[in-house]
Amino acid sequence: MTIGAQVAAHLPYLRRYARALCGSQTAGDAYVRATLEAALADADLAASLAGGRVPLYAAFSKLWTGAQVAPVGDGGSSDLDVATQLRLDRVTPVSRQALLLTTLEDFSPAEAGAVLGLSKDEVEDLVASAVAEIDRDSSTNVLIIEDEPLIAMQLEDLVSGLGHSICGTAATRTQAQEVVEQEMPGLVLADIQLADGSSGLDAVADILALAPVPVIFITAYPERLLTGDRPEPTYLITKPFKEESVRAAIAQALFFGSSRPLN
Template sequence: MNAFNQTELLRALPYARRFARAVTGERDSGDALVARVLGAELPALPPRLALYAAIAAAAPAPAAPSGLPQVQRQLLLLTALEDLSLADAGRVLGLTAEAATAAVEAARTALRAVTATDILVIEDEPIIALDLKRLVEACGHRVVGMASSEAEAVRQAAARKPGLILADINLGRGGDGSTAVAKIQQAIDVPVIFVTAYPERLLTAEGLEPAFVISKPFEPLALAIATYQAVHGGRAPII
């Protein structure tokens, strides 16, 4: 039996679900991975780290080789998306400090060479929208549309068929980003990253939840690795 009490595990569970979804690239498979590790023995680490370690160990290997080895992808997700120190991320993955440092440096270099995709940005704040555009273009992607309202987002998605959507939730008078995404996904199958100041609205275990959530303010590296995982999801890049 795991030594953690229920309160400790429940407190760590939203983080574990976010990590698992990012590792697998999908909401449902990520949640299934969390359910599986909760029924098994967890390693002797603090609760949150223990869940991360169990998820990392149980995550299926990519069906085909992708641009980043699995340990490098997991290390970037832990440090950039989950905001762990490199030392704690190394503990989760069973790496020495030296190995973790070498792996994360190699991973950051490799991110610059990933396959590009077309991105639609849904954001009502012009400065934030331009910042997102600049950052994803620095990662090698193409921004094919920038929408500030729900209706505009749906129109642009239908016209431009993006390979990835970056969306805020609160679009002010322009509506709701999650509603826009739901309408878009009725017509096209496209991965979505929510970049929001309200992540708790998307991690409630109620209703339809996304696979990728980044909290504002965000680090550029967090956006880069989330974009990589959303596009490839552990699969081989399309060339």
């Protein structure tokens, strides 16, 4: 079996992890590409990838930690790049890896430890440290775009419990536009498929045309975004979701700051 066939099922999620870790789709993809190239050049590494997600993520982590490939920016030095780097400097990289592995990627602490070469207890300590660092960021106002009332209420409670305010909830693209006319959110949580058949992607695009707001997509259809054919959202959570995953994504989104439009 080829390396491509061995990792095909895991590759979209490794790319998602790399984007969240680097704060850039271009840089994340560069690290993923370098990981696959390393596997092609190393027969032992290639053989290990047959073991599933853990060895694949471990190979990526070893390369990323060793900085054997330089991050590639999204085109020049921007205010976002500088702000992101300043935030990154405040959180230990391995803590950020532990947080993302156990929340966004749903590894157990033991599995994340195997990826990072650490014990289960060390991973749990790192996650707690990362959350504490990120939670020091100031609170913001949040727009929830979700057409299922129970899920919208669950997200409202979760967001409020983190110390943020709710500037509005919307079940359609039009309702989202009405909320934004009154108050621009500092963060958006958005479903893709909305009540009247409108698209959460279009609702988000409307907002990003006005301001570079961090966005987290929460959807039962992640495959619609994880295509590799277009710019993809850094923060994408699959329904049914774990509240811990949403908390981690919120922390990461605010940590990295603004989003770029999807186009």
